[in-house]
Amino acid sequence: MNIVCLDMEGVLVPEIWIAFSEATGIPELRRTTRDEPDYDKLMNFRIGILHEHGLGLKEIQEVIATIDPLEGAKEFLDELRANGQALILSDTFEQFAMPLMKKLGWPTLFCNTLEVAESGEIVGYHMRCEQSKLTTVRGLQSIGFETIAVGDSHNDLAMIRASKAGFLFRSTDAIKAENPDLQAFEDFGDLLAAINAVK
Secondary structure, eight states: OOOEEEETTTTTTTOOOHHHHHHTTTHHHOOOTTTOOHHHHHHHHHHHHHHHOOOHHHHHHHHHTTTOOOTTTTHHHHHHHHHHEEEEEEEEEEEHHHHHHHTTTOOOOOEEEEOOOTSSSSEEEEEESSSSHHHHHHHHHHOEEEEEEEEGGGGHHHHHHHHHEEEESOOOHHHHHHHSSEEEEHHHHHHHHHHHHHH
């Protein structure tokens, strides 16, 4: 049995931190896992910038409320789920993702949790498990699933390469150049066709 494992940001919805960077005018917050492969380093950098500017969870959630899924993403996801199992594997946080999951029709999401002070300041985060995307894919394989993985960033490459089939979607030129053996797509229709071809 196949299960399709999808990254969230950059694949189904816009990058939350880029949207927040644009809303606040803080260019440093544009950095994502497309730019920084070390997620711990990236998150500690982000938390430091938020603290420096006196910004917390409330301000980020206000921006997230204005974000819509990428055009065609819900239809793509609906089609996938109508013909098999799909799971969103994301390094985002449940405090960020829930409004976006509502707009996508409540698909299953595995993600992480923020540590938030009573003041609303983000003071830390808890990863669900180490190398969460790769660990989850291997866990699914251990219970009889074959996985097909889709992502756009450095932190998606391990799950893509560990899967029966894997694809880049709307990735950067640099990541595509570093991984020339991986098929890369820009259009949901083409991606769906590629997934269906390997099921």
